Amino acid sequence: MSSKPLGKPRPLWQVILLSIITLMLYYGWYKWIIQEELRRYKGYGWSGTLCLAPFVLGIAVPQLLRIFDPDVPGWFGWFSLLGIAWIYIVQFRLYKTVNELYSEAGMKEPLIVWWIFVPGLNLIVGLRQIHFLSEYWASKQGISVNDPLAESIPLLSANA
Numbered sequence: 001m002s003s004k005p006l007g008k009p010r011p012l013w014q015v016i017l018l019s020i021i022t023l024m025l026y027y028g029w030y031k032w033i034i035q036e037e038l039r040r041y042k043g044y045g046w047s048g049t050l051c052l053a054p055f056v057l058g059i060a061v062p063q064l065l066r067i068f069d070p071d072v073p074g075w076f077g078w079f080s081l082l083g084i085a086w087i088y089i090v091q092f093r094l095y096k097t098v099n100e101l102y103s104e105a106g107m108k109e110p111l112i113v114w115w116i117f118v119p120g121l122n123l124i125v126g127l128r129q130i131h132f133l134s135e136y137w138a139s140k141q142g143i144s145v146n147d148p149l150a151e152s153i154p155l156l157s158a159n160a
Contacts, residue, residue, distance in 0.1 A: 004043075006041060010134050018030075031090075035048040052090075055083045058082045061079075062079035112125060132159070
């Protein structure tokens with residue numbers, strides 16, 4: 001057991017189900033809370049707010065200005081790409097952090113970070129991140145987490 005503040009294991013099936021039911025609001029909270037947990041556990045890192053606020057503002061502000069202010073040119077909406085670029089930076093850092101946790105624990109790094117840049121594989125590495133972060137927190141607490149979704153799909157749960 002660790003004396004550091006540990007995060008909560010959140011199985012992949014639960015994150016997906018709650019994200020769908022809440023129209024992705026849970027997923028936003030999930031992204032915020034895992035960054036907070038990792039920051040507390042490691043003693044450094046980006047907060048959940050730093051990770052999400054630029055994304056939300058980067059997406060929302062250009063679109064809202066374009067829609068509600070007739071003086072804003074239509075091309076201004078393209079500035080939303082900055083919010084999208086930001087979330088890629090955040091995800092890249094998150095995947096590296098999860099790999100560091102595994103490496104520091106003497107385990108094989110589970111995520112292939114560069115998959116973030118390949119359409120299709122970016123979704124797979126994101127789902128793997130959810131699963132393996134949950135597994136990491138569970139292992140630190142000496143418990144097991146039932147995740148039938150991830151366990152039924154080896155591409156999501158295998159760390160061989």
